[in-house]
Amino acid sequence: MSKLAFLFPGQGSQFVGMGQDLYDTFQEVKELFDEAESILQFPLKKICFEGPEEELKQTRYTQPAIFVHSIAVDLLLKKQGVTPSATAGHSLGEYSALVSAGALSFEDGLRLVKIRAELMQQSGEVHPGTMAAIIGLEPEAVSQACQEASDVGIVQPANFNCPGQIVISGEKSAVHRAMEIAKSKGARLVKELVVSGAFHSPLMANALNGLVKALKEAPIKEANIPVYSNVKAQPVQEPDKIRSLLEKQLLAPVLWENIIRNMITDGIDTFYEVGPGNVLTGLLRRIDRSHLCTPVGTKANLEDLSNE
Numbered sequence: 001m002s003k004l005a006f007l008f009p010g011q012g013s014q015f016v017g018m019g020q021d022l023y024d025t026f027q028e029v030k031e032l033f034d035e036a037e038s039i040l041q042f043p044l045k046k047i048c049f050e051g052p053e054e055e056l057k058q059t060r061y062t063q064p065a066i067f068v069h070s071i072a073v074d075l076l077l078k079k080q081g082v083t084p085s086a087t088a089g090h091s092l093g094e095y096s097a098l099v100s101a102g103a104l105s106f107e108d109g110l111r112l113v114k115i116r117a118e119l120m121q122q123s124g125e126v127h128p129g130t131m132a133a134i135i136g137l138e139p140e141a142v143s144q145a146c147q148e149a150s151d152v153g154i155v156q157p158a159n160f161n162c163p164g165q166i167v168i169s170g171e172k173s174a175v176h177r178a179m180e181i182a183k184s185k186g187a188r189l190v191k192e193l194v195v196s197g198a199f200h201s202p203l204m205a206n207a208l209n210g211l212v213k214a215l216k217e218a219p220i221k222e223a224n225i226p227v228y229s230n231v232k233a234q235p236v237q238e239p240d241k242i243r244s245l246l247e248k249q250l251l252a253p254v255l256w257e258n259i260i261r262n263m264i265t266d267g268i269d270t271f272y273e274v275g276p277g278n279v280l281t282g283l284l285r286r287i288d289r290s291h292l293c294t295p296v297g298t299k300a301n302l303e304d305l306s307n308e
Contacts, residue, residue: 002269002270003085003086003267003268003269003270004082004083004084004085004268004270004271004272005084005085005086005087005088005263005268005270005271005272006074006077006084006086006087006088006097006100006271006272006274007087007088007089007090007093007097007271007272007273007274007280007284007293008070008087008088008089008090008093008094008096008097008100008273008274008275009066009070009089009090009093009273009275009276009277009279009280010066010089010090010091010092010093010254011059011062011063011066011091011092011195011199012193012277012279013066013275013276013277013279014056014057014062014065014066014276014277015056015276015277016048016049016050016051016052016053016056017048017049018048018049018065018066018069018276018297019033019048019049019065019068019069019072019276020048020049021298021299021300022069022072022073022076022298022299023045023049023072025299026072026076028075028076028079029072029075029076032068032071032072032075032106033045033048033068033072035106035107036064036068036110039107039110039111039114040064040110040114042061044061044064044065044068047061047065048065048068048069057194057196058121058196059117059120059121059124059196059197060114060117060118060121061117062117063092063113063114063116063117063120064110064113064114064117066092066093066096066275066276067092067095067096067109067110067113068110069275069276069297070089070093070096070274070275070276071096071099071100071106071109073274073275073296073297073302074096074099074100074274076302077272077274077296077302077305080302080305080306082272082305084100084101084225084272085225085226085268086101086225086226086227086228086235086263086266086268087100087101087225087226087227087228088227088228088259088260088263089230090159090230090254090256090279090280091159091199091200091230091249091254092113092116092117093275093280094227094229094230094246094249095109095112095113095116095246096109096274096275097227097228098220098223098227098242100274101223101224101225101226101227101237102221102223102224102225103220103221103222103223103224103227103237103239103242104218104219104220104221105219108218108219108220111214111218112211112214112215112218115210115211115214116207116211116214116250119206119207119210119211120196120197120199120204120207120250121196121197122206122207123197123203123204123205123206123207124195124196124197124198124203124204125196125197126206127171127197127198127203127204127205127206128172128197129154129169129170129171129172129175129197129198129201129203130169130170130172130175130192130193130195130198131158131167131168131169131175131192131193131195131198131199132167132168132175132178132179132190132191132192132193133165133166133167133189133190133191133193134165134166134167134168134179134182134187134189134190135164135165135187135188135189135190135191136164136186136187136188136189137164137166137182137185137186137187137188139157139160139166141182141185141186141187142157142166142168142182143157144185145168145178145181145182145185146168146170146174146178148177148178148181149174149175149177149178149181150174152171152173152174152177153170153171153172153173153174154170154171154174154198154201154202154203155168155169155170155171155174155175155177155178155201156168156169156170156201156202156253157169157253158198158199158200158201158253158254159200159253159254159256160253160254160255160256160257160258161254161256161257161283162256162257162283162284162286162287163257163286163287164188164286165283165286167193169198169199169200169201169203170198170201170202170203171198171203175192175198176192179192200249200250200251200252200253200254201251202251204250204251205251207250208247208250208251211246211247211250212247215243215246215247216243218243220239220242220243221239222237222238222239223236223237223242225237226266227242228259228262228263229242229245229249229259230245230249230252230254230255230256230259231245231248231249231252231255232245232255233255233258233259233261233262234262235262235266256283257283257287260283260284260287260288261287261288264288264291268291269291270291270292270294271284271291271292271293271294272293272294272295272296273293273294273295273296273297274296274297275297276297277295277297278295278297280293281293281294281295
C-alpha cells in the first residue's frame, strides 16, 4: 500500500502568473482567491497573476500568495480523491501543511500567514540581514564557518535543505565573512540569496512577540494526519505542540533533509509538491533518488495526474 505525503513550498517558489490557470478554470479556486483577498485587504490576484515581480517578491505579499496557491491545489487534489497520509512544508509551507492536515482552517491559516509575513518584512527592514547558500560542505563545516565568523556579527545555519546544500542567515558582514571561510574550507559554491531579511536567525526576533500573540489567539485543532515540523523534523498532531513549534520555527533552522529522511523511514514512498514551482522536488532528488516527487501546481499538472 503506497503512502503519499504532500510537501508545501516556501518563499522563493513564487512566479508572476501563479495560480491564474486554476483561477480561470475552477469555481472553488475563484472563491478561495476572492475570500483570501477580502481577508488580506490587498489586491492578491493582481499581484499573483500580473506582478510586477518586484512587488510579488516582497515578503508581505510573497507568503500569502504561495499559501493561497498551495491551498488551492490541495483543495483540487482532494476533490480528485487524492489525500495524503502526512504533510510537511518548508518554512512558510508549514502553515499550508497544517491547513491540509486539518489543524488550521484556511481563514485562520491565512490570517497567521499575513501577520507573519508583515512582521518578517518589518523585521528585515529594522535589522537588515542576508542569506547565502553554501554548496558542497558538510553540516559540521558550515556550522564551524558560522562560528568562526560570529565575531563579526550574527550568522547561523538557517536551512539544512539536502546533502551539500545549506543556507546560512544573519547580519550582512557576518554572512559575507562566513561565505569566505566556507570557500576556504572547500565549498564548491557560495552564493548570496536575494532576500528581504535574515530569515530563521535571531535577526527575526522583532517579529516574535507579534507572532506568539497571533498564535495564542488562533484556534489550532488536533491534526488529522502527522505534520512533520521544521524545528524537530518529527511528526506532530497535538495543538499545543504545533503552536510551540511554530513559535520556535521563526528563529530556528529548517531541518528539511531530516524531515524527508524521517518521512521515508516512517513508510512514505510517494511525494507531491503542492503549490508553485518545483524547488522541493529538486531537493528530494538530492536527498533520496529512489523516491520521486511530483510537482503539482498547475492545471496541466492536475490533468496529468487524473490521466494516470
